[in-house]
Amino acid sequence: MTTTSPSGDSVHTVVIGAGYAGLAAALSLADNGIDVLVLEASDRVGGRVHSERLDDGVVVDHGGQWVGPTQHRLLAAADRFGCATFPTYDTGDHLELWADGKCRPFRGAGPAGGPGVEQYIEATEAIDKLAITVNLDDPSATERIAEWDSETVQSYFDRTVADADARRRLALAVQGVWTVEPRDISLFHLLFYVASAGGFDQLMETAGCAQERRFVGGAQSVALAMAEHLGEKIRLNTPVTCVEHGADGVRVDTDRGPVYASHVVVAASPGAAVRIRFTPALPPSRNRWMERSPMGEVSKIHTVYDRPFWRERGLSGQATVYGDHNVGVVFDNSPEGGEAGVLVSFAYGDRQRRWAALPAAERRADILATLGAIFGDEAAHPVRYTEKSWPEDPWAHGGYAANPAPGVWVEHGATGWRTPCGRIHWAGSETSSVWNGYIDGAIASGQRAADEIIAAATP
Amino acid sequence: MTTTSPSGDSVHTVVIGAGYAGLAAALSLADNGIDVLVLEASDRVGGRVHSERLDDGVVVDHGGQWVGPTQHRLLAAADRFGCATFPTYDTGDHLELWADGKCRPFRGAGPAGGPGVEQYIEATEAIDKLAITVNLDDPSATERIAEWDSETVQSYFDRTVADADARRRLALAVQGVWTVEPRDISLFHLLFYVASAGGFDQLMETAGCAQERRFVGGAQSVALAMAEHLGEKIRLNTPVTCVEHGADGVRVDTDRGPVYASHVVVAASPGAAVRIRFTPALPPSRNRWMERSPMGEVSKIHTVYDRPFWRERGLSGQATVYGDHNVGVVFDNSPEGGEAGVLVSFAYGDRQRRWAALPAAERRADILATLGAIFGDEAAHPVRYTEKSWPEDPWAHGGYAANPAPGVWVEHGATGWRTPCGRIHWAGSETSSVWNGYIDGAIASGQRAADEIIAAATP
Numbered sequence: 001m002t003t004t005s006p007s008g009d010s011v012h013t014v015v016i017g018a019g020y021a022g023l024a025a026a027l028s029l030a031d032n033g034i035d036v037l038v039l040e041a042s043d044r045v046g047g048r049v050h051s052e053r054l055d056d057g058v059v060v061d062h063g064g065q066w067v068g069p070t071q072h073r074l075l076a077a078a079d080r081f082g083c084a085t086f087p088t089y090d091t092g093d094h095l096e097l098w099a100d101g102k103c104r105p106f107r108g109a110g111p112a113g114g115p116g117v118e119q120y121i122e123a124t125e126a127i128d129k130l131a132i133t134v135n136l137d138d139p140s141a142t143e144r145i146a147e148w149d150s151e152t153v154q155s156y157f158d159r160t161v162a163d164a165d166a167r168r169r170l171a172l173a174v175q176g177v178w179t180v181e182p183r184d185i186s187l188f189h190l191l192f193y194v195a196s197a198g199g200f201d202q203l204m205e206t207a208g209c210a211q212e213r214r215f216v217g218g219a220q221s222v223a224l225a226m227a228e229h230l231g232e233k234i235r236l237n238t239p240v241t242c243v244e245h246g247a248d249g250v251r252v253d254t255d256r257g258p259v260y261a262s263h264v265v266v267a268a269s270p271g272a273a274v275r276i277r278f279t280p281a282l283p284p285s286r287n288r289w290m291e292r293s294p295m296g297e298v299s300k301i302h303t304v305y306d307r308p309f310w311r312e313r314g315l316s317g318q319a320t321v322y323g324d325h326n327v328g329v330v331f332d333n334s335p336e337g338g339e340a341g342v343l344v345s346f347a348y349g350d351r352q353r354r355w356a357a358l359p360a361a362e363r364r365a366d367i368l369a370t371l372g373a374i375f376g377d378e379a380a381h382p383v384r385y386t387e388k389s390w391p392e393d394p395w396a397h398g399g400y401a402a403n404p405a406p407g408v409w410v411e412h413g414a415t416g417w418r419t420p421c422g423r424i425h426w427a428g429s430e431t432s433s434v435w436n437g438y439i440d441g442a443i444a445s446g447q448r449a450a451d452e453i454i455a456a457a458t459p
Numbered sequence: 460m461t462t463t464s465p466s467g468d469s470v471h472t473v474v475i476g477a478g479y480a481g482l483a484a485a486l487s488l489a490d491n492g493i494d495v496l497v498l499e500a501s502d503r504v505g506g507r508v509h510s511e512r513l514d515d516g517v518v519v520d521h522g523g524q525w526v527g528p529t530q531h532r533l534l535a536a537a538d539r540f541g542c543a544t545f546p547t548y549d550t551g552d553h554l555e556l557w558a559d560g561k562c563r564p565f566r567g568a569g570p571a572g573g574p575g576v577e578q579y580i581e582a583t584e585a586i587d588k589l590a591i592t593v594n595l596d597d598p599s600a601t602e603r604i605a606e607w608d609s610e611t612v613q614s615y616f617d618r619t620v621a622d623a624d625a626r627r628r629l630a631l632a633v634q635g636v637w638t639v640e641p642r643d644i645s646l647f648h649l650l651f652y653v654a655s656a657g658g659f660d661q662l663m664e665t666a667g668c669a670q671e672r673r674f675v676g677g678a679q680s681v682a683l684a685m686a687e688h689l690g691e692k693i694r695l696n697t698p699v700t701c702v703e704h705g706a707d708g709v710r711v712d713t714d715r716g717p718v719y720a721s722h723v724v725v726a727a728s729p730g731a732a733v734r735i736r737f738t739p740a741l742p743p744s745r746n747r748w749m750e751r752s753p754m755g756e757v758s759k760i761h762t763v764y765d766r767p768f769w770r771e772r773g774l775s776g777q778a779t780v781y782g783d784h785n786v787g788v789v790f791d792n793s794p795e796g797g798e799a800g801v802l803v804s805f806a807y808g809d810r811q812r813r814w815a816a817l818p819a820a821e822r823r824a825d826i827l828a829t830l831g832a833i834f835g836d837e838a839a840h841p842v843r844y845t846e847k848s849w850p851e852d853p854w855a856h857g858g859y860a861a862n863p864a865p866g867v868w869v870e871h872g873a874t875g876w877r878t879p880c881g882r883i884h885w886a887g888s889e890t891s892s893v894w895n896g897y898i899d900g901a902i903a904s905g906q907r908a909a910d911e912i913i914a915a916a917t918p
Binding site for chain 2: 149152155181182242276280281287291297353389406407
């Protein structure tokens, strides 16, 4: 099957990108006896999942970190490679720093009787009712797609939610899940994404939902185990510049020379994939899909303490932040045994940009001031501070995921989303019908791309 | 000023792209004694302006083609190089093929008393009233930008224009000017664009407006003359893959080796510029600006006849088309002397995609059927037929221009729009405060980028 190789390596399938999508594709192909080579631009595997063991042994997750009970593919991979998980700390009161500066305890969607909570819940229920009509296998075939993809989420909320406080809550939910502002995505993309996860609460909540468990060794541990299994089939520090493709095969150009193959799986971040030159040019619908699906904007900031002191005061460490603060959401990211206290703060969208533009010392002071306002002065004095701004990542170009702009689903969804272009196959969490944008969706997408190639290779 | 050159060429400034923006930048730099080299990916200059002389001597413009009386920079360049213009044929009745299948004559915005004309005119006047408040030098400083950039043009029309027929007319206007659907751009981008042209009518009309005159030798003739003047300072067939930049200078990598320079002007189509690898990575705001400004979608189809037979019947050859047809607008594109008859048909947005996906024979038949329905059977039998679909152009990736998606102006306009990134300067019509998206804006942008470099080079 492998094409002839004038010079350079030759394999059956090249996979571009060693994030979870690429690793899952390669693993599936290797499991089926197909010769595969993964080309990764950066110096590590995992893509938008990146765990780091700090000097004191604490593991922090700079990128994707959680796993939920319906994320079967990620759970299966963790099981295969013996990567242990543990429950996200979810005991006690969450805190809400409201726009008026008051800090209130809450459980669930917000403090009972708090500003806008009732209409917020009504709005999320209305979203769920619309979302169940989305056709997940072929979103472009959804009956009301033209209507829903023509309006921004902000216009939809402005039009349907009277209470400004409820709209504040909804905006933070959109920022937290999509890492963009409600003006940046269409109602249809929101509905599709909700549907792919199985409902709005699945995206938002901890117990029984997407944030239920964490990995003992960090969320990258499964990727590292997959990579170890693949061994020399992975080549790091090898950015792809150009893919030449034709009826006979593909030629993948890298800074270290070409690789010839029968098929290629593009599993790079959409922010990186759009920068690869395809010759001949891709069909306009695929080009447009990539061009018009910009990466979200999120920073994760970890602060480490000698102990999770908030737990002593009956607090979960979870907080939602409104008003002028740059932090949007805080979680307890301490190790399983609680031998250190770790808070992770998220900044999204407008607030991420505002925060990331500050000098380093001001960024740190800003985060610590907000944590102090929520959890008291002790939170403002961590023993360690780390931050990761995904828009500045040279290969991911952002995170968590790429979000198609208004109009993109209805205009290009039918063939631009994930239809193979000859011998070019598309993976990446953004191409998944389940848990789109999540690690689980990335694995699903890699397995689906591998299935396409296995089917083509089977006479 | 020029940096040292380990190997490869060395100049003061590299300009990427030989469209009007790049040519204007190079000309301005050369006029000021600065050593410049223009690297052009394709085998010609002109970018999204491309004139072709057919075998029978008729010149057709596959891309940008008109010049209006307030487009002073393009008129000055035409004057400098002796490129003659002539009035667009604008005599007689225009025709409107309405959604009900009826073909009605009109002058101006639509037939007096025609469906929706009154509300259409009211809506365009309302747009003009909002547009005059746009800050053209710093659009991000416009007072109501957050509100206007959060809603699609479609939502705005749905909300403010009651008459569905008026909304049909407005949709065609958006398609014709921005080559996208009203769902694809924000109200703010529409207002900015209108303001940069000097009003809605400037964009839409012929006499006294953007479509007033054409070039005897085609609109590319000025670009060809500029290129001839620059001579060996232009290198064709030289795609740029990577720009390395630092405090000391830039290194521009091409398929033919590196070029070292003190400054670089990126004047490539945004669809091409986003595919260049920058090392170190660009600031997030500039990255996002490019990623989130997709190219519009337009095809131009020329049909040539032995004479402009419609003129004999008192028709201008101009038509607007509603309903199920794929053509949106038709113009008389005959040579000045009328020695042949030429109609140019435009397809935009949804209709462009639908049409471009047809096999070649069906595309032709589809266009001729529509022209026959408007101008009679004679129009269905041209002596020659040519078409150009800009989304399939390997270097432009679309046309006329790139349109920032909803949210992009308010989120990234302040620094992402055109602020230099160190030694990297940004040109291209999309970076112009005047006639954004037009040839005139391209020239203005190139001159502005050159001014930045001239200022930096002056002690």
